[in-house]
Amino acid sequence: MNLIKLALKNIKYQWLDTMLSVILLAFGLGTVSMLILVEKQTAEQFNKNIKDIDMVLGAKGSPLQLILANVYHVDAPTGNIKVGDARMVTENPTIERAIPLAYGDNFEQWRIVGTDQGYPDHYEMKLSQGQNFQSDYDACIGADVAKVTGLKLGDPFLSTHGLDQSENDEEHAHHHNYTVVGIYEPSGTVIDKLILTPVSTVWHAHEDQEVEKPAEPDTTLTVEKIVIKNNPPTIRKGPLMMLRPAKERVASPNDNKEVTAYLLKKRTPMAQMILPNLIKETNMQLALPAIEINRLSENFGLGMDTIKAIALVIIALSFISIFISLFNALRKRKKEIAIMRTMGATRIKVFCLIQLEGLLLVIIGGALAWGLSRIGLSILSQQLNNNFHYTFNIKDGSLEELYLFGAAILAGMIACWIPAYQAYKMDISKTLSNE
Amino acid sequence: MLQTQSLKYQYPSGKPLVFPDIHFPDEQPALILGESGCGKTTLLHLLAGLRTPTSGNVILGQTNLYSLTTSERDVFRGKNIGVVFQTAHFIPSLSVLENIMMSLYLNGKVQDENKAKDFLNLVNLFHKAFQPIGSLSVGEQQRIAIVRSIIHEPQWIFADEPTSALDNKNTDQVIHLFMEMTKTVNAQLIVVTHDNRWDNVIANKVQL
Numbered sequence: 001m002n003l004i005k006l007a008l009k010n011i012k013y014q015w016l017d018t019m020l021s022v023i024l025l026a027f028g029l030g031t032v033s034m035l036i037l038v039e040k041q042t043a044e045q046f047n048k049n050i051k052d053i054d055m056v057l058g059a060k061g062s063p064l065q066l067i068l069a070n071v072y073h074v075d076a077p078t079g080n081i082k083v084g085d086a087r088m089v090t091e092n093p094t095i096e097r098a099i100p101l102a103y104g105d106n107f108e109q110w111r112i113v114g115t116d117q118g119y120p121d122h123y124e125m126k127l128s129q130g131q132n133f134q135s136d137y138d139a140c141i142g143a144d145v146a147k148v149t150g151l152k153l154g155d156p157f158l159s160t161h162g163l164d165q166s167e168n169d170e171e172h173a174h175h176h177n178y179t180v181v182g183i184y185e186p187s188g189t190v191i192d193k194l195i196l197t198p199v200s201t202v203w204h205a206h207e208d209q210e211v212e213k214p215a216e217p218d219t220t221l222t223v224e225k226i227v228i229k230n231n232p233p234t235i236r237k238g239p240l241m242m243l244r245p246a247k248e249r250v251a252s253p254n255d256n257k258e259v260t261a262y263l264l265k266k267r268t269p270m271a272q273m274i275l276p277n278l279i280k281e282t283n284m285q286l287a288l289p290a291i292e293i294n295r296l297s298e299n300f301g302l303g304m305d306t307i308k309a310i311a312l313v314i315i316a317l318s319f320i321s322i323f324i325s326l327f328n329a330l331r332k333r334k335k336e337i338a339i340m341r342t343m344g345a346t347r348i349k350v351f352c353l354i355q356l357e358g359l360l361l362v363i364i365g366g367a368l369a370w371g372l373s374r375i376g377l378s379i380l381s382q383q384l385n386n387n388f389h390y391t392f393n394i395k396d397g398s399l400e401e402l403y404l405f406g407a408a409i410l411a412g413m414i415a416c417w418i419p420a421y422q423a424y425k426m427d428i429s430k431t432l433s434n435e
Numbered sequence: 436m437l438q439t440q441s442l443k444y445q446y447p448s449g450k451p452l453v454f455p456d457i458h459f460p461d462e463q464p465a466l467i468l469g470e471s472g473c474g475k476t477t478l479l480h481l482l483a484g485l486r487t488p489t490s491g492n493v494i495l496g497q498t499n500l501y502s503l504t505t506s507e508r509d510v511f512r513g514k515n516i517g518v519v520f521q522t523a524h525f526i527p528s529l530s531v532l533e534n535i536m537m538s539l540y541l542n543g544k545v546q547d548e549n550k551a552k553d554f555l556n557l558v559n560l561f562h563k564a565f566q567p568i569g570s571l572s573v574g575e576q577q578r579i580a581i582v583r584s585i586i587h588e589p590q591w592i593f594a595d596e597p598t599s600a601l602d603n604k605n606t607d608q609v610i611h612l613f614m615e616m617t618k619t620v621n622a623q624l625i626v627v628t629h630d631n632r633w634d635n636v637i638a639n640k641v642q643l
Contacts, residue, residue: 001529001533001536001537001539001540001546002540006526006528006529006537009528009529009533010526010528012528013527013528014528335524336524336525336526336527338524339524339525339526340526340537340541341509342483342485342512342518343513343537343538343541343542343583344509344510344512344513344514344538344541344542344587345509345513345541346506346509346510347505347506347509348506349541427486428485428486429480429485429486430486432480432485432520432524433476433477433480
């Protein structure tokens, strides 16, 4: 026999009185703990995928949508832009690197993204098998894609038009035969959930549809063409060049092709000031991931804070409930405590026993809360995975979570301090004599 | 040896209780008799260190009980005194055996389960060792209370009306147990009662 065993037996004996307190505590702590993990892992995912992407160039529309669609691949794209139009930005000296993204097809809901080698290189992707994509219809697949679809090196697969399951029918089938030439190692980035192929593959895959349309007159590069005709292309350097649109560009055969967006890394901070003016009159927009994600986090955070506040109220109620149940239990157990004192239990021992019972209640509530938060996270993760192929890691923990449980233990001990003190100062003789 | 000197106790209301000096020099059992309301239970609580007297001394062996601090008195009581009350009180969350073992634990004695079982055998309740304490009858509970007060081998055992709630058959059993078990552990039994069924058993008496 020892104090812990006795405290556990006492809790078990009066479980009906304390169950409500423990459930309340578990529910409140579990909710806050789950929100902490959701916030932490969401922020980690956001930051990991932003990874030095300063701007995203895409079709006009919601800038947040542009970011979500092209950086995180969780939303529909805002539209397409012409490669030729985009060159005034992508070839601007203020831009260090521009990574094209062209997509609109999927394989079993996994997005097929046409890009160049700069995209996997940007995320420092390593191949676990095979080689990088080089020719049309070569596909390098992310680790999650490989895991879920079971695609292996050398496997062929057919793409389907659209990005969503509802479009995975015969009507939308392309029947373009891709071949898996590489499988990436897991990276924790968005590429784990993508199928990468040369951008030209996407153009070719959509050529069938485009040939039916009359060719659009190329009006956008008229000025350039004149320049090209009269002057050889030159690459101008220096600060003044940054202020000019790239009028002296050499026309490219791909100028009339379309991409969904470009991920841009700027060379100088001036890019943010100059480039929006350059594209003001076009159908393009530049969105800044950091700003859009901050805005999203603020809105998201407002909802999270509200839920957190409710959960904290529940936690506070649970401590009041623990206090009341211990206080009531003490009234019922007065003689039991007095007998313990008669048998030689010191005041401190009795004080410790009541504190220990409170502490164990909080620990039991905390353990349940931990389990509940993981169950909640797992359900959320399942939902997220179904919709966006993103998941939460239920094995993950956080320092904030530790602080939360630490604070709960402290608050629990404060809540049972009064009943413990009452037991401490109990008059044994009066209690046993029913005075 | 148990001795009191000029022991008085004043309740907040009512006249002060003045107790005669008591001197029980050896290990012989002793009886403190008195009618209801004369202060028997108060005296027992004073002797066992459960209530502080208004004045006077209680000397147990070489120790003046009220010269000790509260926590020292708690420890002294735990190690040297066993108390049995009119109504037995237990820790309801524990089994019969655990309630007995609790006495050893609280006194820092070795928690010898075999010893506890031997004592349960002596009171014919070994078969109930693992039952919840609340499942026992009043008579059985009183027998367990006796075991609990004796298991840690104290020098003095105080019993407050230990048989007043029992029928004759149970009373005989309890008296017999008290006499046998206090002999086993060499403890001095002091019984406070108005129950004259003890008269023939204990010769050493004080009338309040």
